[in-house]
């Protein structure tokens with residue numbers, strides 16, 4: 274694989290990215306009509322996601338010499354089994370990718386570039402196929418909705434019974450898919466520690482225009498099937514002899530609840546602080562549970578944060594900043610953070626300014642400012658080359674199973 278040729282060739286293609294992506298999709302669906310059903314049905318969803326292919330390709334091309342690329346591709350292949358990706362799809366995608374690159378490169382496309390891309394794609398496809406073949410997990414877990422509670426217009430708490438036990442650690446998340454919105458997967462944190470009956474809870478915040486979140490909050494019926502991916506994520510409890518602070522915003526509360534359930538089984542000797550931010554009091558949907566937990570576990574101090582009435586939801590973050598600033602001893606704390614991307618970025622920055630140690634700050638991946646939100650449908654690039662990644666979904670972030 275000639276990395277130098279690949280990088281300079283990609284630099285040419287990148288300048289005409291839109292053309293390349295349009296060509297790619299047209300070529301792929303024209304030559305493989307059957308593949309279309311593996312993608313979200315709505316044209317608008319597909320349209321919005323065209324540029325994701327380039328994001329994904331950029332990701333791979335920029336890591337060609339990185340040791341992390343191979344394990345990443347293995348994980349990727351394993352996870353893609355749930356999209357019903359088979360060996361025949363790799364060949365089809367490879368052919369369309371090469372055709373698109375050639376058509377976009379013009380005179381820059383030479384036998385040398387063609388060879389370099391063919392080899393690179395071959396390596397990617399082989400790594401993904403090998404990852405898929407080596408996995409001991411099923412492609413997905415079938416589960417049934419056994420309980421559904423809606424809080425207000427936009428929050429739903431679902432209890433699911435997986436047909437076979439789902440192995441996970443408190444704090445991890447899964448991708449979820451419903452036959453109501455075929456080929457669309459979204460990531461949600463599991464909101465409980467493992468239970469004897471193996472049921473799991475999801476906390477879903479409805480996104481305006483988000484078809485899966487709307488279905489899960491407002492439409493889903495008891496007994497309906499859902500599919501769950503292999504759990505992932507690094508927001509799992511580190512049991513150190515240190516005081517712990519949990520900071521959650523919105524349904525980012527879900528994994529923190531799971532961590533608190535885990536903590537309850539072996540209560541620590543140290544103090545535990547919990548900050549829960551929400552856009553208003555009605556969005557503190559789990560407050561009764563938190564209050565009951567705090568009453569039973571005396572070492573827990575809880576602070577609820579909401580914006581002043583009529584103020585935008587971001588104001589809660591300003592209030593949180595004041596509350597965090599009033600606390601001391603940040604360098605000694607293990608801090609767990611979960612919530613919307615901007616919230617996480619701002620809070621992590623603030624905590625470091627307050628003296629918290631970066632290596633004691635735990636959260637799932639936060640995107641660069643302005644990066645895609647986690648509520649969009651999967652685009653082709655994600656589907657094939659990238660992770661089904663909401664902002665906090667780091668594909669390779671599988672915590673060890675306990």
Ligand SMILES: NC(=O)C1=CN([C@@H]2O[C@H](COP(=O)(O)OP(=O)(O)OC[C@H]3O[C@@H](n4cnc5c(N)ncnc54)[C@H](O)[C@@H]3O)[C@@H](O)[C@H]2O)C=CC1
Pocket residue numbers: 461462478479508522523524525526527528550551552553556580586587588589590610611612613614615616619636637647663665
């Ligand atoms: N592991 C993780 O990190 C998890 C993250 N999440 C994420 O949490 C979010 C939950 O959404 P909702 O419940 O609708 O939350 P939300 O939009 O109601 O926000 C809750 C709080 O977050 C803060 N916030 C929101 N937007 C902000 C902004 N632009 N700037 C600064 N602060 C802001 C505010 O304090 C707000 O009150 C989603 O983005 C979801 O992807 C959810 C579960 C787990």
